[in-house]
């Protein structure tokens with residue numbers, strides 16, 4: 189089976205640049221971005237800052253680096269970040285907040301997008317000599333390990349109030365904030381005004397090969413530029429990559445609705461086999477296999493035999509993800525394979 193024949197549902201990061209995107213990359217005007225002289229990077233940064241109603245933005249090589257730059261902006265060494273136990277920043281970023289920022293983190297129990305602002309408010313520790321002071325709260329929109337769940341706007345507003353009352357900052361890991369925008373119809377500016385900093389990704393779902401941005405005030409982004417350089421993230425003729433990002437923003441945001449519809453189709457198809465996938469709102473379909481005879485590894489291996497790739501997240505947890513590289517026919521094939529394997 190060739191790579192093109194596989195239906196790859198492992199992640200929305202497996203997409204390849206489209207022809208139009210490659211043409212935009214090839215035609216990009218470039219310069220040395222460490223000197224601030226790449227016109228395409230500068231245009232992308234201005235565009236993304238404006239989308240979120242902030243003063244400035246900074247292009248970074250990855251979502252992890254964008255998150256970690258933002259956290260270092262908000263939390264001094266030895267002080268504290270609050271987030272949920274399943275947050276990407278404390279689950280998949282290999283201890284970067286502690287290793288690079290000296291940041292102490294404390295988590296509320298993993299509840300995906302179902303955050304209770306009062307629980308968060310009670311965790312905040314004030315400035316002072318006796319305990320580690322809380323400096324920032326981070327949330328994830330949409331929530332990756334929370335099955336692509338969307339934090340409701342009302343909850344985010346309450347959290348903003350909690351942060352303001354305590355004088356702490358609010359960060360959004362918005363790797364897939366585009367999906368929340370499309371699912372809930374909340375404008376990016378509305379989201380933007382709720383946060384001190386955001387990190388947003390162009391390479392998850394939007395289909396760019398590389399690239400994320402940190403968004404915030406002009407003063408913060410000036411400091412962010414220093415932190416990025418310190419972390420080795422200063423790039424030279426990065427306009428080739430920024431052009432892909434600009435193309436993705438122009439062509440691949442509204443179409444996320446198609447990915448959401450295909451994810452809902454997959455969720456519906458597996459539901460009769462006792463596989464819990466009921467809360468699907470966006471492009472991530474978590475499979476809870478606790479009540480099924482197959483565990484996650486066995487399901488993934490059997491599906492792979494038939495040309496369908498899925499992610500194993502835990503012994504009885506798997507995940508399907510829809511994206512730009514899949515059309516209705518691919519999802520039809522995936523439905524056929526998964527229903528056959530699950531009913532065997």
Ligand SMILES: Cc1ncc(COP(=O)(O)O)c(C=O)c1O
Nearest residue numbers: 250251252253276328332361363
């Ligand atoms: C919610 C979330 N934040 C951040 C990242 C990190 O992005 P990157 O892989 O570009 O470092 C990811 C990656 O999948 C993610 O899902």
